[in-house]
Amino acid sequence: MQARRFTTADLVRYALVVALLIFFLFPIFWMVATSFKPPNDILTRPVKWTFEPTLTNYIYAFDEANFGLFIKNTLTVSLISTVLVIVLACLAAYSFARYNTGAGHLMFFILTTRMMPGIAVIIPFFVIFKAIGETAIGQALWLGLDRPGALVVCYTVFNLPFAIWLMHSFFQDIPRELEDSARLDGYSRLQVLWRVVLPLAVPGIAVTAIFTLIFSWNEFLFAFLLTRDVARTITVGVAGFWTQRGIMWGPLSAAATVCVVPMLVFALILQRYIVRGLTFGAVRG
Amino acid sequence: MDTAIEKAPGVGKARKRAMSDTWYAVLLITPASIIIIFFALFPLLYAIMLSFRHVDLTSAVGIGPYVGLDNYRFALNDRIFWESTRRTLTFAVCAVSIEMVFGVAIAFLLNGLRWFKGIVRSLLILPIASAPAAVGLVWRYMYHPDFGVYNGILAALGLPEQNWLGDVRLAMPSVIIFDIWQWTPFVALIVLAGLQSLPREPFEAAELDGASTWRVLRRLTLPMLAPVLTLVFVLRTIDAIRLYDVILSLSHGGPGTATETLTYYLYRISLKYFRLDIGSAIALLFLYATVVFTAVALRSMMRVQAERARRA
Numbered sequence: 001m002q003a004r005r006f007t008t009a010d011l012v013r014y015a016l017v018v019a020l021l022i023f024f025l026f027p028i029f030w031m032v033a034t035s036f037k038p039p040n041d042i043l044t045r046p047v048k049w050t051f052e053p054t055l056t057n058y059i060y061a062f063d064e065a066n067f068g069l070f071i072k073n074t075l076t077v078s079l080i081s082t083v084l085v086i087v088l089a090c091l092a093a094y095s096f097a098r099y100n101t102g103a104g105h106l107m108f109f110i111l112t113t114r115m116m117p118g119i120a121v122i123i124p125f126f127v128i129f130k131a132i133g134e135t136a137i138g139q140a141l142w143l144g145l146d147r148p149g150a151l152v153v154c155y156t157v158f159n160l161p162f163a164i165w166l167m168h169s170f171f172q173d174i175p176r177e178l179e180d181s182a183r184l185d186g187y188s189r190l191q192v193l194w195r196v197v198l199p200l201a202v203p204g205i206a207v208t209a210i211f212t213l214i215f216s217w218n219e220f221l222f223a224f225l226l227t228r229d230v231a232r233t234i235t236v237g238v239a240g241f242w243t244q245r246g247i248m249w250g251p252l253s254a255a256a257t258v259c260v261v262p263m264l265v266f267a268l269i270l271q272r273y274i275v276r277g278l279t280f281g282a283v284r285g
Numbered sequence: 286m287d288t289a290i291e292k293a294p295g296v297g298k299a300r301k302r303a304m305s306d307t308w309y310a311v312l313l314i315t316p317a318s319i320i321i322i323f324f325a326l327f328p329l330l331y332a333i334m335l336s337f338r339h340v341d342l343t344s345a346v347g348i349g350p351y352v353g354l355d356n357y358r359f360a361l362n363d364r365i366f367w368e369s370t371r372r373t374l375t376f377a378v379c380a381v382s383i384e385m386v387f388g389v390a391i392a393f394l395l396n397g398l399r400w401f402k403g404i405v406r407s408l409l410i411l412p413i414a415s416a417p418a419a420v421g422l423v424w425r426y427m428y429h430p431d432f433g434v435y436n437g438i439l440a441a442l443g444l445p446e447q448n449w450l451g452d453v454r455l456a457m458p459s460v461i462i463f464d465i466w467q468w469t470p471f472v473a474l475i476v477l478a479g480l481q482s483l484p485r486e487p488f489e490a491a492e493l494d495g496a497s498t499w500r501v502l503r504r505l506t507l508p509m510l511a512p513v514l515t516l517v518f519v520l521r522t523i524d525a526i527r528l529y530d531v532i533l534s535l536s537h538g539g540p541g542t543a544t545e546t547l548t549y550y551l552y553r554i555s556l557k558y559f560r561l562d563i564g565s566a567i568a569l570l571f572l573y574a575t576v577v578f579t580a581v582a583l584r585s586m587m588r589v590q591a592e593r594a595r596r597a
Contacts, residue, residue, distance in 0.1 A: 004540060010399070013397060015429065016394060017394065017395075017398065017405055020394075020405075020409075021408055024408070024469075025410070027412075027420060027423060027427060027466065028415065028420075030427060030434055031422065031423040034423075035337065042432070044432060045431055045437075046437055046440060047432065047434050047437030083456075088316050088317040088320065091316065091317065092313060092314040092316075092318070094313060095311075095313035095314045096314065099306060099307070101310045102312075102314075105397075106314070108587060110317075110318075111583055112576060112580060113321055113325040115575065115583070116575070117526075117527040117548060117571060117572065117575055118529070119529055119548045119551050119552060119568070120568035120569070120575075121572075122555075123332060123335065123555055123556075123565060124327065124331035124335075124555075127331065128328070140330075159320065160321060164317060174394065189306075189309055214414060217416070218416035218418075219426075220418035221529055221530065224418075225556060231473040234419075235416050235418040235419055238416075238422060239418055239534060241422075242534075243332070247425070247426070256416075256419040256420065256422060256423050259419045260414075260420060263415065264411050264414050266414070267410045268407055268410065271406070271407045274410055274413075274474060275477075277477050278471060278475060279475055279516060279520070282516055283475055283478050283482075283513055283516065284477060284478065
């Protein structure tokens with residue numbers, strides 16, 4: 001690479017880039033800033049840009065609004081469904097990638113289910129979980145309304161198609177010759193999958209898992225309609241600060257920060273694969 | 286496939302292998318398929334059943350008798366249904382087209398950067414990864430007519446303040462601005478990846494021929510980017526017509542019904558008024574429209590996949 005001088009064109013480019021970054025990052029900055037504002041500085045006119053940082057809003061969110069429970073619920077639901085999704089998706093995606101099962105039609109059908117608008121099927125889900133929750137098995141498995149099991153099922157079902165497509169693209173990258181030579185060495189098909197393919201697919205599994213985790217963590221519709229108190233998740237908890245008597249902006253910002261920032265960190269870890277994940281594996285980043 | 290070979294020559298050998306590759310492959314996809322088919326088909330059948338009955342959970346009727354096509358007739362004659370459909374389409378068309386134009390422009394801008402490309406790229410990921418329901422509420426605060434930061438900035442610049450979400454004419458554009466904020470980076474990052482994976486040779490050849498920048502863009506870059514652009518367009522459109530979280534956190538469909546999209550209307554009719562029958566009928570009409578659109582549009586995705594498989 002030749003080192004050129006900083007030209008006028010570069011100046012224009014970087015000025016544009018700075019403007020873009022301000023537009024795209026400012027709301028996140030404002031959310032974090034508001035979360036540390038003293039309650040008296042939040043509803044002011046003109047807007048206050050400098051203030052004495054305080055943890056009041058966080059203390060309110062955790063002590064009064066029970067935000068710790070929502071985090072625990074969200075983590076439980078997201079982690080369990082992520083594990084389920086990964087196990088099921090690995091088996092299915094491997095079958096699609098290695099044996100071309102269903103000649104593409106089945107994979108296509110699976111993808112269309114992912115595109116189903118959640119709101120269009122929420123009523124049946126509501127009724128199903130209401131019915132299951134009243135049975136003994138449903139109660140044992142925590143499957144009723146306002147139970148974490150119901151959300152685990154929903155998130156598994158809705159993330160599975162995505163995970164299958166993404167894992168499929170990672171399995172396709174693994175050279176078939178490796179598997180063939182392992183077979184010649186006397187490995188059974190299951191051993192090939194377990195000892196040869198899966199170790200090579202670890203980066204793909206990690207990427208798919210983090211994506212699934214982010215989607216489950218950020219999910220709102222199902223959590224909003226299927227939980228009330230006990231199983232309430234973090235996004236619904238944030239919306240809970242919009243009360244009958246008005247919106248509590250301070251605690252809301254604190255809660256939103258707790259909700260959003262961990263996923264931003266995860267997204268930055270993923271950044272090399274973000275394009276691949278967002279396109280269901282179709283475009284390599 | 287392998288089945289034929291196994292069955293033909295040594296029967297004893299075939300016995301020793303537990304099952305054919307085909308069965309093995311089918312076995313691997315079975316658990317995932319059962320779950321997907323059950324949770325895709327059962328709710329669908331249930332919704333179809335509800336849509337043909339009279340259901341009103343707020344009265345003693347509960348799940349009542351079959352009423353034929355009444356619910357569909359009601360939905361198709363319902364003014365609010367058509368208005369919310371129109372708003373959904375307006376939202377999708379405006380948001381997606383602006384995001385596509387800005388996103389492509391940003392992708393070209395970033396592709397030409399010599400320093401900090403990686404950092405800028407990673408920072409652009411942040412809006413995409415934030416939970417829409419949570420940042421939507423933060424945006425509601427930022428849009429606040431009296432205490433919001435956007436009006437604060439406008440006032441400091443000496444510009445007239447706006448009643449962002451309170452003004453009937455401005456509410457939908459405000460929602461669209463939010464969507465642009467969250468999803469333009471999505472378009473930009475994917476198109477950037479597409480730009481970076483273009484082969485070098487055709488461009489070098491064009492440079493040798495002395496082709497103008499515009500010509501190269503129109504004859505080479507854009508046609509070669511076409512599959513990626515289609516894919517991004519499809520994914521964005523599907524998400525835009527399903528928009529729900531943001532409406533709930535930004536505007537609750539208001540003021541009046543100015544930002545009530547089809548999904549929000551569905552929510553209101555089925556889970557606030559508990560008219561599951563009409564709700565299901567509308568949901569099925571909506572589902573049918575999206576499935577037809579996606580089935581056609583997603584073929585483009587399959588094409589990108591197939592092309593990659595061929596190149597590999």
